[in-house]
Amino acid sequence: MTAASIITLTAVLVIVLGVSFITRPRHSSTVDFYLAGQRVGVVTNSWAICGDYLSAASFLGVAAAVYVSGLDGAWYAVGFAAGFVPVLLLVAAPLRRFGEFSLADFLGRRLGSDAVRLSAVGIVQLVILFYLIPQSVGGGITWELLVGHGVMGLSPYATGVLLSTAVIAVVVAFGGMRGTTWNQAVQFLLLLTALIWLALVVTGDGFRYGQAVEQLSQEPLSNPAEGAQGWELQPETNHIDDGEAAVFGEPGARYGQLGQVALVVTLGLGTAGLPHVMNRYFTAPTGRAARTTTVWVLMLIGAFYALAVMLGTAARDIIPAALADHPWLERLTIDGVLRIPEHALPVLGRIYGGESGLGLVAAAALIAAMSTVAGLLLASAATWGHDVYERHINPHATQRQAVWAGRLTTLVAAATAAALAIALRPDAFTPAMPSLVATMVTWAFAVAGSALTPVIVLAIWWRRLSARGAVAGMLTGGALAVVMFTAGSLLEPAWWRELLVAPTLVAAPVAGVVAVVVSLRTTPPDDVEQAWRIMHGTAADRQAERLARLTIAARRAERHDAAGRRRTRLPRPGRRRNDAR
Template sequence: MTSTAVVTLAAVLIIVLGVSFISRPRGPSTVDFYLAGQRVGVMTNSWAICGDYLSAASFLGVAAAVYVSGLDGAWYAVGFAAGFVPVLLLIAAPLRRFGEFSLADFLGRRMDSDPVRLASVGVVQLVILAYLVPQSVGGGITWELLVGQGLLGLSPYATGVLLSTAVVAVVVAFGGMRGTTWNQAVQFLLLFAALVWLAVVVTADGFRYGEAVQSLSEAPLANPTLGADGQEWALTEETNHMHPGEPALFGEPGARYGPLGQVALVVTLGLGTAGLPHVMNRYFTSPTGKAARTTTVWVLVLIGAFYSMAIMLGTAARDIIPEAVTGRPWLQELTVNGVLHTPEHALPVLGRIYGEQTGLGLIAAAALIAAMSTVAGLLLASAATWGHDVYERHINPRATQRQAVWAGRITTLLGAALAAGLAIALRPEAFAPAMPSLVATMVTWAFAVAGSALTPVLVLAIWWHRTTAAGSLAGLLTGAALSVSMFMTAGLITTDWLRELLAAPTLVVAPITVAVVVLVSLRTRTPDGVQAHWVRMHGTAADRRAERMARLTRGGVDAR
């Protein structure tokens, strides 16, 4: 453990805990604890959403996926970024205008149905758990590389998992949405700055993206695999899934997915974004629907820049690391013929090459920040779902505000413990290199459930007034059951195109979910008060005309 690593980690923890203490909620109000009083400004919320969304899967996983599979890895960045387009066009503003605590609360009230609310809670918790585990894995991988030592007899990996998850659990439990919002905003700015630094120094050293892709594509793409003894690593050429029999190349599609698999992955990630509870819950903190929409525009700009740099740096790592091995014994231990055993080490290794221990500390701390920031959002979404949608409404309807907040805090700590336990039970090396990036691939499972179950029901509830409680319930259960069963059986399939489709099932399951919701809704009764809900989400035609006229009038006055 170097002094630089200790100082870097200490600085990160001090910043996180300090921001949480300063911005902690002053009273026991559930609106303040879960929604920060619904007074979060546009820029602050856009930074916080980016901090919430740009997880270890984004910071470590996208660069790792590009590093190990070239162009096919870039589809993760495309899907992650494209997901905010449907959020901007279809969800952000109506969701905020309706104004509840969580996605489960929104669907329960919109459908006037406790079964829908409870089914939504179940699906939300499944998504949260599937998203939490890879973030904890990312924290463990980063600690293992940065520090390399365990505490209290634990392995370095287990220590990283427990430490990163425990710190965030405490931050969320006692900082609430207000403390989490400011933490995520600050963490995003630090994360973005670290990525910009690395992009600048790599470019200044002469790296050029186009030239690197062309150079890397001159030889077949090969990655390390463990031998039969489970100890010795060897380089194995990747199979070309687009053109069987031909070598896979870094700059061409096919190193990881066939044509159907690439489309399925992008659709799963894109639709899944709109159903992620920890991201969508942030829109309830905006003061107005217009602010929610403007926030999404800024998010699209910021994450577009982020993912562009992640793709570039994943390529840079593949191009630069083989030449940097000479004279660096520490790097030789991490590679086979210049190729990293663990793709998630790509950015931290680049940081050490260009900044020695300080650079490694900066990039590794940014990776921990990414994992911790997303874990914070996930735990808060879990707390809102259990504390508000279950405890307040079903277990103890007469609960005081203080009791409800403490119920959320307790479920936060329990959720963190479960996620950490599952992450420790995993052995990341057992999955690599079967996946382009363990962290990114595991997160895909959360997107699959969200995009297959929550997103179709959410969009129909907002835009189709005929949606019923029975239809929503059937859609939630169908989407969740099919998506889980498909990606759980993907590993048993030997046919490439079918395995790729099952691993990213939203392309198939989302249309089925929509069909189920529509068919069941047409045969059942719409909930009471649907017209009032519709006006609450969208306003009347007269309202919209008056708003447009007011904007035109203000524009004319300003012009004069």
């Protein structure tokens, strides 16, 4: 571990902990802890959402997928970025206008059902777990490459998992949403800075994206695989043109036509069901601010993913030629191709910036993992602390007790994810998709897009949705998604396997149909029209609704005060006896 690595890691930890300390909540209020007082501005919130969303799967996984699969890997960037289009058009503003602490709380109140709330809690926790594990894996991979040794007898990989998860768990537990928001905003800016620096140095060295794709496409695409003689390069087969060799610049290196559509749909629909991203919209002051924030997010992540695709291509083009000048690459590559594709960006950083460049990119990767872990842990805390503890376990809990319940569940969720990430080493798992980190994140998107997104969209845009219909839809979509991608990960390659590993194309419509059919046979909530006006009414309607609620509350207060004054005027029996004397 060099001095540059030590300085870089120390700087990252100081920034993260310093921001959390400065912006920590001053009051033990659930609104402050979970929603930052609902006063987060558009620019800050857009940066924070990007920091929350652009995870290790985005920073390491997208570049790795492009590095391994060429054009097919770019579908990850398309799906991740496209996910905010349905959020902008269908979800963001109505969700914020309705206003709650979490997705489970929104569905439970909208449909007037504790069964809906608890079912959503279960699905949300499954999504969070599937998303947490690859972030911890990304932290372990980065530490293993950057530092190369562990502490207290642990392997370098396990040390990275535990360190990155533990630091951010403490930050979230004591900084709440306010500290997490500012941390994620700062972390996104650092992340983008690292990508921009890499893009500038590789283009300054003569790299041109179009020329590189054309040159890489001159030969069949091959990747390391473990065979009878050990590790060796094996050619990829084109999944569109059977029998043909896959090439970098043409589709088919990883997916057939159906698989490409299934992947984009899974990633696109999954975004609207991600609890750590959607919960951020409850922190916006208004529905208009939530929609404007989404526009900013679309622009920022579009730029980010364009850079990630370019740099994944640059790594594939540059690293083989760099072997002669950088002997350390021998232990990381097989015939010039990286054994672990998630090393693509850190290796580029070391080639062009030495240990300092490696430190910068590795720190950005740790930032990406920790930033998303922060959002996931906070979403887990909101779900358990508010939706379960406050509403069911201890309905009379004080604000301080509710906040501490959220903090405790944060630490438990972090420990669970770290343990599973250590058990699932990257080199012990052969993913069905080009990157382990991207593969596991796709599972989270699949469950979210299959179980939560159809029900959320129906709850916002269909008056007739009932509580039983929502529960049936969520359970059907979630179970079908888990069964499909589990089967797809175990079965031998085939054209239908591509649909199984990205199951939302099938599972989401099935969940929606089940929710509609069951809802038509059952009764919707009584207050549908009131909820509809809150989510969709014109500005005048919503203003009138707020004024009506304020008037009713004022009248109740007046009646309460009048009753109190009448009780005060009545003489007490003891006082009459004293007066008689």
